[in-house]
Structures are given as C-alpha cells and as structure tokens.
Amino acid sequence: MISVPDKIETPRLLLRQWTPADLAPFAALNGDPEVMRFFPAPLTREESDTLAGRFREGIDERGWGFWAVEAKESGEFVGCVGLHPQPDRFAFSPCTEIGWRLAKAFWHQGLAHEAAAAALEFGFETLALGEVVSFTSVLNTPSESLMKRLGMTRAGEFLHPALPPDHRLAEHVLYRIVRNV
Template identity: 50%
Template sequence: MIETPRLILRQWLAKDYPHFAEMSTNPQVMAYFPKLLNPSESSAFIDRIKALIEQQGWGFWAVELKENHQFIGFVGLHSQPAQFSFSPCVEVGWRLNEPYWGKGYATEAANAVLAFAFDQLQLDKVVSFTTVENEKSQAVMRKLKMRKITEFQRPVLKPDHPLSWHVLYEISKKEFQSQN
C-alpha cells in the first residue's frame, strides 16, 4: 500500500469491480483506448492486474480517496518486457474516473509510484506513453518532469488505426531524485 496526502493506492477489492466496470464503459474515460470494456472484460482486466500485484508486490494499484474511501481509478507500474522497440521497460500509468480529473490526483499518485519504483524496486528509469492526441495524460507526464523521447506506432494496433501513434516519455532515477 502507498499513501499520499489525499490518496491510498492498494490492492483491488471486490467492491472496486462495479466502479471500474462503470468507468470502462464511459466514452470520455476510454477515449484513448481502442474500445470500451464490457463488464466481463473489465473484471478480467482487474483479475490480471490483481494477480500481478499478488505475484510481484506491485502493479496498477486501485486508488481511493482517503477522506471517504471512494474508488477513483488506478495508478501504478506495469512491466513491458517485449512489446515495444524500447522494451524491456516498466511504465507508470493511470486511469481515473472522469469526476476526478483536473484535481491533481493522477500526478500525486504517479509521483508516489515513481518514488516506489526508484526507492523500493531500484529501477534506473521509468517510461510512460499515451496516444499523440491525449494532451491531458501528456500534461501529467510533464508535471512529473518526464521528458518526451519519441513518437511511435503501437504494435498491437493496425498502422491506420486512429490511436496507433503514441508518444513516449521517460524519467531516470537520477532525474527524479534531483527534483524531489
């Protein structure tokens, strides 16, 4: 578990499933993903990331507000061993429900996750990526002091898919520690 002033990042609970399923059908939340998830796909996603957290002790953690324990989405780390030309790598990523956008929660949680990545996991660098059009996530990356490295085509999407082009950002342990 990771705590920030306003948030708790933790393992997924049964009560999170319906909230995440609702998020996964919201066209605004899923605008930069290839498709909306139906309830069974949403549950399968949680089951996979929950198992990874149990296995390795880290992953895409569920995020809740400290003040009322409301589930608001996920933030965490995910290993990308072979999918990309820049693999192997570990990415920091997030997906929050729409009512919680613009409040600094993604940046707050991702900053704590980066501290975990560099202090506990002793990683040398962490990457993040999103579609070229996703300005809000890129703004979070810049707030985290990550540097834009390149643009690339996502290998799992067809080259003509509207979401195929992505931007890659990264931050090194040294860069992170010098800023914090």
C-alpha cells in the same frame, strides 16, 4: 525478494490491492466513452473484471503493479495508477511503464499527479528502477501534460504494435524519466 508495502499512502489517496468492491466502479470507469476516448473502445463489464483480475494477480506475484486508488477521506474508488513491466512488447522494451486511469469525477483535482508521483517514488526508491517510461496516443494531450508535470521527457514517437498502423490511436508518444542517483 524486495520487501514492498501492502499500500502506498499520499496525503489524499491510498494505492492498494484490488478488492471485489472495486469491480463495479472500475467497470463504470472503463465503460465511460469519455474516459476511454484514447483507448480503442470502452470495456464491457467482463473485460473490465478481467483487467482488474490481471492487475490483482500482478500485485500478488510482484508486490506492485497497477494499484486500485482510493480517496482516503471518502473511501471512494478513484481509478488505477501504477507500474507495469513491459519485458518484450515494444521496441524500447524491456522497460517499466507508469500509467493511470481515473473516473471522470476525479479529474482536474491533481489526483493523477499525486498518485503517479507516489508510484514513481516507489519505483525508484523501493524497486531501484533506473528508468520508467510512459506512453499514450499523440491525441491524448491531457496524459502527455501529466507526463511533463511528473518531470518526464519526450523520447520519441512510435506506432503501437497492438493497433493497425492506420488506426486513429496508433501513433504514440514515448516519455521517460530516470532515477536521480
């Protein structure tokens, strides 16, 4: 078993396990139509709590996953950023995905990049992953821009298997980054 830290610290952020206090701000984030515009629909409180529970369980099981992100200075809940194994869902599986979702109040401050860069470093240095992927709807240019800023390269497009082929969000871009050895 790999020894993993209980949190990842960056200059401005903590990536950590989920707590009950995270549920209400996470639900607000997931219920915000602007934050969720590149997802099929905003989440209800129950759906959001279930998702946070799955994230917490994944971290309990593996020691890593989609962490809650906290602003160090204020203690505010920022969103979630992290890594998630995708063993068989996609044609390019097995793989480890990196993803992020931040509350609107924290956009355009470099926080998603800061947290994602720390998650990538953890994936490569602690987990010794050889590659990490990220994907999003072709409409989600802000996330695609972040993938590029993280040093990821475009590896193609695909139709997301959880969406009907004619859904407005079905067409996705796939990005990859490999570990520097």
